[in-house]
Amino acid sequence: MSTRALPYRPHNHDACVQQALASARAICQQHKARLTPTRERVLELIWQSHKPLGAYDVLAELTSEGHSAAPPTVYRALDFLQQYGLVHRIASLNAFTGCTYAGEQHTGMFLICRACGNVLELRGIEVSTAIHNAAGTEAFHPETITLEVSGLCPGCKTEAPHE
Amino acid sequence: MSTRALPYRPHNHDACVQQALASARAICQQHKARLTPTRERVLELIWQSHKPLGAYDVLAELTSEGHSAAPPTVYRALDFLQQYGLVHRIASLNAFTGCTYAGEQHTGMFLICRACGNVLELRGIEVSTAIHNAAGTEAFHPETITLEVSGLCPGCKTEAPHE
DNA sequence: CCTGCGAATGTTATAATGTTTCAAATATCG
DNA sequence: CGATATTTGAAACATTATAACATTCGCAGG
Ligand SMILES: [Zn+2]
Ligand SMILES: [Zn+2]
Ligand SMILES: [Zn+2]
Ligand SMILES: [Zn+2]
Numbered sequence: 001m002s003t004r005a006l007p008y009r010p011h012n013h014d015a016c017v018q019q020a021l022a023s024a025r026a027i028c029q030q031h032k033a034r035l036t037p038t039r040e041r042v043l044e045l046i047w048q049s050h051k052p053l054g055a056y057d058v059l060a061e062l063t064s065e066g067h068s069a070a071p072p073t074v075y076r077a078l079d080f081l082q083q084y085g086l087v088h089r090i091a092s093l094n095a096f097t098g099c100t101y102a103g104e105q106h107t108g109m110f111l112i113c114r115a116c117g118n119v120l121e122l123r124g125i126e127v128s129t130a131i132h133n134a135a136g137t138e139a140f141h142p143e144t145i146t147l148e149v150s151g152l153c154p155g156c157k158t159e160a161p162h163e
Numbered sequence: 164m165s166t167r168a169l170p171y172r173p174h175n176h177d178a179c180v181q182q183a184l185a186s187a188r189a190i191c192q193q194h195k196a197r198l199t200p201t202r203e204r205v206l207e208l209i210w211q212s213h214k215p216l217g218a219y220d221v222l223a224e225l226t227s228e229g230h231s232a233a234p235p236t237v238y239r240a241l242d243f244l245q246q247y248g249l250v251h252r253i254a255s256l257n258a259f260t261g262c263t264y265a266g267e268q269h270t271g272m273f274l275i276c277r278a279c280g281n282v283l284e285l286r287g288i289e290v291s292t293a294i295h296n297a298a299g300t301e302a303f304h305p306e307t308i309t310l311e312v313s314g315l316c317p318g319c320k321t322e323a324p325h326e
Numbered sequence: 327c328c329t330g331c332g333a334a335t336g337t338t339a340t341a342a343t344g345t346t347t348c349a350a351a352t353a354t355c356g
Numbered sequence: 357c358g359a360t361a362t363t364t365g366a367a368a369c370a371t372t373a374t375a376a377c378a379t380t381c382g383c384a385g386g
Contacts, residue, residue, distance in 0.1 A: 068336070070337065072374075073335070091311070094373095120301060127293040135274055135312055138285070141314045144314070149308050150309070152303070153303055217342085233366060235344090257342085328386085330384090331382100335378105335379080335380070338377090339374105340374080343372070346370085348366090351362105352362080353361085353362070
């Protein structure tokens, strides 16, 4: 269903974005949710950037396009997109990124390069299982998992191998 | 070395706190780091609460004690405490909690009850291994892992089993 | 076509969280 | 003591997020 974005490697990003938008439209239709122009534009802006985008980055882009927008405009769109699993919030960055596996059941695991800022989302089924097992030993009932790994991507690691 | 706090169960919390402070003093001495009165008081305040404390919560407490404090006072103390592994920042809450395993090498995994607000820190070695394995398949070099699980603790789960 | 209703948006203000900057005080060591 | 580095005080500022209320829009029923 979803074409997996090649991690940290060059690819036709326009096609990438267009596919994400098409997928989003389908998902919203399924749920009878309205992917309005503002919501769709916010999703597109987020997808166009490989790096997570802050809410105010999105806002700046919208206003630069002549859209009369205020913080609530963006946050409301982001809430909607999160609700339908189209974007994820990266808590450690206060930023948002497009979901690579929209429509598929998954626990998002994010590899965040501290050098280039790119983010790769993995499904991480084994990780998810291990987390649920660990929580189970404490009789804890998990609902949402925040898993963000900061470090160096392959490219940046070879560029700057010496700390 | 460290006495594991009994998860979500009653215990002598004063002793809990005193032990954490003693441990912190030892760790700082080892590293020739200065656990100044303000830093120690911030650590104590954070430990006294089982729930993660926001920076401004700490600040309010300090000022209520007559301490002339401003935001940087607290953030500097928190930076110091994080640097020496004495507290963790919970990114999904914008709050801070005392480290249960200070001085021990570990990847913090936090079980956060959305009902009562209590937080339990687990070491989660299997989880850590799974994360590193997953990152390895992408040739990613992990440095810091943010792993926060929100859900219901055993107590709150039985109280409100029906969503 | 109107009309009413709920969803979505516009607008303003404000809250909550975190940082920069520079000066003053304090500890540490020779 | 005097030089040096660390820590703290203080004020302003920056960033991120929400509250409150008015207005508009999409759509179904009459
Ligand atoms: Zn996802
Ligand atoms: Zn990189
Ligand atoms: Zn810890
Ligand atoms: Zn609970």
